[in-house]
Amino acid sequence: MIRAISFSHTSSPEDEIQLLTAGQMKDKIGFVPQNDYLLPNLTVRETLHYAAELRLPSTIDRQTRTAIVNQTLEELGLTDAADTVIGGFGNIRKGISGGERRRVTIACILVALPSVIVLDEPTSGLDAFTASIPGAYIHIADLPQAYQLLLTLSELAKRSRTVILSLHQPRSDAFALFTRLLVLSKGSVVYSGLTSRCLPWFASHGLEPDVGVNPLDFLIDISSIEIGDDDKHEASQARLYRLVAAWKENGAAYTAEPMTGAEKVAVSKEGVATRPTSERTLNRPGYLSQxxxxxxxxxxxxxxxxxxxIGYALQAIIIGVMLGLSYFRLGETPADIQSLKTLCFQHLPAYFYLTMVYSIYRYCHELVVFDRESADHLYKAAPWVVSEFVSSLPLNVIFSMLFTVIMYFMAGLRVDSLAQNLFTLIGNSILVQLGSVGFALLSASLVRPFESASLVANGLSIFLLLATGYVLIHIPVYVRWIRYISVYWYGFRIVTISQFRGRRFACEGVSGIAANQCVGDRVLTGLNISASDSLWRYFVPLLGIVVALNVLAAVILTFWKPGGVKHAGRPGSSGKEVIIDSDMDIARQRVNVTVNQVSLTWSRPRFFILQPTRKEILANISFTCPSGQITAIMGPSGAGKSSLLQLLAARSMNAGPFARFERNGNILFNGKTFSRADSNMVSFVQQDDDYHLPALTVRETLRYAAILRLPHTMSKRSKLGRAEEMIRMFGLNDCANTLVGGPLLKGISGGEKRRLSLAVEMLNDPAVLIVGASSDLLNIYELIRVDEVTSGLDAATAHNVMLRLKAISESGRTVMRGIIIGPFSLDTVTLHQPRSDIYHLLDNVIVLAKGGRTVYAGLRKQVESTFASQGYTIPAYFNPADFLLDVVSIDSRPLYEGQSRERVGKLVSYWKSEEEKRGHVEGGNTMDENGHPEPVIVQEDRLTPMWIAVPVLLERTLRNMWRQQSRLIVAHVVFWVRLQQAPLSAALFLLFFQRLSKGPSGGQDRIGYFQQLVGSMPFLGLFSSVAIFPAERDVFFHEYRSSAAYSTATFIIVTTLVETPFTFVANILFALFTNLVAGLTTSPRIFFEFAFSTFAxxxxxxxxxIIFATFTPSMGLSTFLVSTVISVMMQFSGLTSLSVPKWLQAIAWSTAVKPGIRLLVINEASGLHLNCPPDTIASGECLVQDGSDLIDLFGWKDLDRTKLVLIIAGLCVGWRVLSWMLLMVQMRGW
Structure with missing residues (x-):
């Protein structure tokens, strides 16, 4: 709804009304989306400063812009965080909180002072402490961030600005700020008109709010359909239909009122009315200023x-050193000369291809910001591309030079005319680097997801690399044109001419055909390069290609707008039957949870330039969560609620590089120290719902979870019956057969996904239920990346879900949950304040202040008296939850910070004295029928047996993959990734190689052919992993820590079983093209050995x-690291360089690459005979004459092919076993 709003009324005298085109009107609209798109390494002040420079008219001077920025910082409470970096980008740098990011996003729009401001959930994540508390202890100016923002918007509206916003259950004190209200339910209008006439309209239909009830809560309740109870569901549905019908029939007449001349506006496709003032033409900065x-x-x-x-530096150093070691101090023998030829080519993909991979990852993130800002017409694509080129130029120049210098001197390249040759190579490296980065930008411009952009770049790179003229000397005419657009073709020729022209090698004792390699000009002839070519003939076009790539990227960014989501439907009738009966019989137990003097501190010791740092997260917290009751943990942002819940769930926490957590105190379950081994008793609804597989329905998700989570002694029918029970309990009937959805597949709503997460955790009826911070069921309407027009539905659902939790707790379960006001993030999460009717369903309340200090811990019924004794009386008809959070929150604005800190300090001291009086934490063991402490019952088998888990996981994974391709999600057509990549790569190779020649160039062609084939295979495996593994990993990580746990061995087996058939079939097809069709030596044995080698x-x-993705959550970082490792291993394989030191050759035997290459070459050499006329032998064009010459060139003695096959098989299995072992280490925290 919000995104659909394009125009609005403006107030102006009727005689001044003129028309603006839709494009001009967009410049007057400021749209604040739900998500935050900000650059991570800028401070808040810098972000607003640059936003002001781009958004404000160029006629406004710097001093005025600075004043506007400072005023905006103050209005939104960002002064304290003004000089803190934004953070983010894979959680590498934390930066400001999630709520502060939300305010920065709003501030970026407000600095432009737009005529129309459209905001989608602007108060998400803002602290909610209010000014409605008596001024005796909170200053009247100590306004809540959310309320203060609404006041700011209200003031803007009074200054002839039009403000349109969507909110999910705002507080009652905000009701009077709204001039008009639009109430929606399931996309239908329930009311639309003046706020003052809203309640009378519903009163005329027999619906009036009770005294003291938030009018906005009332509107949401009557516009929502209740879940659970059939009678209430039908009654609320009938009421909603009646209200919608009434508005359709009489609503327009009810809100009809005469329009003044100032309100009459001409709206059409041609234009929109506005004032013909100087504001009409928004004179934003020109191209140069942008x-x-x-x-x-x-x-x-x-x-x-x-x-x-650091990554660029390590890449330059590591790849430079590895290439230097692989080609260390090349001499002047024929083998060294062949290695030098290979180095002239191999250094291009070895370094610059890896740079391209990382650049794609970076641009896929940064283009999200570009897309958002270009939608606001802040700047054109061309200035952005120029700025990216210029800003990254120092990095590209410095580290390209570093790589080149390391490689040049370690490999012992040409020393005569050293300066000329060295700087020629440096200049070439810089231009190839810039071309690779430009190609990365071009790929990311076409598609935004990294997986897809990297696949596009990989496919196109094959063309560009094959066109260099090294891998294949004589390129077919129909693809020969590609070399003129390949930076690698120009780069290879520049380096090769520089190293060989006019050079004569010693070659002591060498004679015959091998002596032709000792003359540099003849080497160039063999490569089909003219020794008389001037280098400028290659440098100038290379520079032109660099410019052309960036220009083409700018054109694509201007006219091509990728993105958007597919809407999920219902995949079919399968699984729609309802299984009612369930004979579930799990031993129930009553568990008291006691937290005794628990403290948690984050610390980082001194490390190089990093100073030692300590931060107290929890400060000696003590409380009891009795069995059969709901305990809520409340507090503002930074109070340590999420960390406490992580401890209660025995979840491991990542402290970050060089840092650790220090924990003291005890957490007891019925008097027994709680550990990770007991975690099967606990269900933890974590902060986000992204771990659900997107292409499964709600019903399928619950059924698979039931089979995995429930005891294997239960029948399958009973497990499915339990899944149906959860669907009914949590009101998921209407969406049971709808796909869950994900980033590119819009499925169920955010609120429904919340309930699905809770239903999954409740399947096994846990003894203790912990609802994480962002899973706040009091605020189940909180949505992430979902535009929810039926906001009232989710708010009302929260109350129904809490009623069910109440019933669950009364049956003997211990329910703990965190109520969060304001931002708190393990990821970026936004939440709202709880409703008062839900607050009264709680049994116990723990109130924490910032820094993890306890303000209250005990019965909810005693909260009022405890705070009243300190002089803080809860006003009548005021939400107690709001009051508690108002009192314990700190205003970060300098003028009021000291006063609020003093207030909170007194509250903490008071409760500390109360605890000292009590002397111990009440509670402890739960007593059985005989009055004895009830022991904690721990199930022996926490892990689902492999014989149950493997078939279920196989079916679930394949169904999810198949559904994604059937839904035509272009960026995630993962089902065919493994099956397509190898055959498509083979088809691309055949475009160049066709049937390999048996003429003079046949030897060089085969060496280049095998180098290209073998070099691409590990990367194909990597890209398959990037496209498929992360989603599977995230689901496994979640399920392993929950009651759906299955072993790491089970996960690796399922991953391997899903991968192997597709990969093997793909490699059979790959061998069909690259072995049979290409004209290599073949036989049944050679064919299958070829396919098996490439498969391995x-x-x-x-x-x-898999190994790197296990330890690094960012697949971009994983891809960068894995690409480097694979590239290094390729250099040691013995094919790219014939001069690898012995100890590096030994390391190369640890991968399947070296034995695989050797097997392929030996098989080809077994029947190879080339036709080399005498003149081609004399000129050096003919490198080898038969297979024995080829084997001699590599210097191999052991040609036992059976041994090589066994080695390949062992290494193939060994690396997968190693990935399993390292996954087990990660999951067990060893």
Whole structure:
């Protein structure tokens, strides 16, 4: 609804009304989306400063812009965080909180002072403490961030600004701020008109709010359909239909009122009315000003991206050193000369291809910001591309030079005319680097998801690399044109001419055909390169290609807008039957949870330039969660609620690099110290719902979860019956057969996904239920990346769900939950305040202040008296939850911070004295029927047996993959990824190689052919892993920590079983093209050995991808690391370089690449005979004459092919076993 709003009324005298086109009107609209799109390494002040420079008219001077920025910072309570970086980008740098990011997003729009402001959930994540509490202890100016924002918007509306916003259950004190209300339910209008006439309209239909009830809560309740009880469901549905019908029939007449001349506006496709003032033409900065501003912004963002800088440096050093070792101090023998030829080519993909992979990852993130800002018409694509090029130029130049210098001197390249040759190579490296980065930008411009963009780039890179003229000397005419657009073709020729022209090698004792390699000009002839070519003939076009790639990217960014989501439907009738009966019989137990003097501190010791740091998260917290009761943990942002819940669930927490958590105190379950081994008793609804597989329905998700979570002694029918029971309990009937959905597949709503997460955790009827921070069921309407027009439905659902939790707790379960006011994030999460009717369903309340300090811990019924004794009386008709959070929150604005800190300090001291009086934590063991402490019953088998888990996981994974391709999700057609990539790559190879020649160039062609084939296979495995493994990993990580746990061995077996058939079939097809069709030596044995070798190398790449993805949550970082490892291993394989030191050759035997290459070459050499006329032998064009010459060139003695096959098989299995072992280490926290 919000996104559909394009125009609005403006107030102006009727005689001044003129028409603006839709494009001009967009410049007057400021839209604040739900998500935050910000550069991570800029401070808050810098972000607003650059937003002001881009959004405000160029006629406004710097001093005025600065004043506007400072005023906006103050209005939104961002002064304290003004000089803190935004953070984010894979959680590498934390930065400001999620709520502060929300305010920064709003501030970026407000600095432009737009005529129309459209906001989608602007108060999400804002602290909610209010000014409605008596001024005796909270200053009258100590306004809540959410309320203060609404007041700011209200003031803007009074200054002839039109403000349109969507909210999910705002507080009652905000009701009077709204001039008009639009109440929606399931897309239908329930009311639309003046706020003052809203309640009378519903009163005329027999619906009036009770005294003291938030009018907005009332509106949401009557516009919602209740879940659970059939009678209430039907009654609420009938009421809603009646209200919708009444509005359709009489609503327009009810709100009809005469329009003044100032309100009459002409709205049409041609134009929109507005005032013909100087504001009409928004004179935003021109191209040069945009370039200057964007370049300054991007330069700061890149300069502060320390992980990126370190990554570039490590890449340059590691690849440079590895290439230097692989080609260490090349001599002047024929083998060394062949290695030098290979190095001239191999250094291009070894370094610059990896740079391209990381650049794609970076641009896929940064283009999200570009898409958002370009939608606001802040700047054109061309200035942005120029700014990116200029800002990243220092990194590209410095580290390209570093790589080149390391490789040049370690490999012992040409020393005569050293300066000329060295700087020729450096200049070439810089231009190839810039071309690779430009190609990365071009790929990311076509598709935004990293997986898809990297696949596009990989496919196109094959063309560009094959066109260089090294892998294949004589390129077919119909693809020969590709070399003129390949930076690698120009780069290879520049380096080769520089190293060989006019050079004569010693070659002591060498004679015959091998002596032809000792003359540099003849080497160039063999490569079909003219020794008389001037280098400028290649440098100038190379520079032109760099410019052309960036220009083409700018054109694509201007006219092509990728993105959007597919809407999920119902996949079919399968699974729609309802199984009612369930004979579930799980031993129930009553568990008291006691937290005794628990403290948690984050610390980081001194490390190089990092100073030692300590931060107290929890400060000696003590409380009891009695069995059969609901305990709520409340507190503002930074109170440690989420950390406490993680401890209660025995979840491991990541402290970050070089840091650790220090924990003291005890957590007892019925008097027994709680550990991770007991975690099967606990269900933890974690912060986000992204772990659900997107292409499964709600019913399928619950059924698979039931089979995995419930005891294997239960029948399958009973397990499915339990899943149906959860569907009914949590009101998921209407969406039971709808796909869950994901980022690119819009399925169920955010509120429904919340309830699905809770239903999954409740399947096994846990003894203790912990609802994590962002899973706040009091605020189940909180949505992430979902535009929810039926906001009232989810708010009302929250009350129904809490009633069910209440019933669950009364049956003997211990329910703990965190109620969050304001932002708190493990990821970026936004939440709202709880409703008062839900608050009264709680049994116990723990109130924490910032820093993890206890303000209250005990019965909810004693909260009022405890705070009243300190002089803080809850006003009549005021939400107690709001009151508690008002009192314990700190206003971060400098003027009021000291006063609020003093207030909170007194509250903490008071409760500390109360605890000292009590002397111990009440509660402890639950007593059985005989009055004895009831022991904690721990199930012996926490893990689902492999014989149950493997078939279920196989079916679930294949169904999810198949559904995604059937829904035509272009960016995630994962079902065919493994089956398609290898055959498509083979088809691309055949475009160039056709049937390999048996003429003079046949030897060089085969060497280049095998290098390209073998070099691509591990990367194909890596890209398959990138496209498929992350989603499977996230689901496994979640389920392993929950009652759906299955072993790491089970997960690896299922992953391997899903992968192997597709990969093997793909490699059979790959061998069909690259062995049979290409004209290589073949026989049934050679064919299958060829397919098996390439399969093992692809499997190796996928195993390495699994290993790195296990330890690094960011697949971009994983891809960067794995690409580097694979590239290094390729250099040691013995095919790219014939001069690898012995100890590096030994390391290379640890992968399937080296034995695989050797097997392929030996098989080809067994029947190879080339036709080499005498003149081609004399000129050096003919490298080898038969297979024995080829084997001699590599210097191999052991040609036992059976041994090589066994080694390949062992390594293939070994690397997958290693991935399993490292996964087990990660999951068990060893």
């Amino acid at each position: 370039v200057a501003t964007l370049t300054a912004r991007a330069s700061k963002n890149n300069l502060r991206n320390h992980s990126q800088t 190398m692809q499997s190796f790449g996928e195993s390495v991808g």
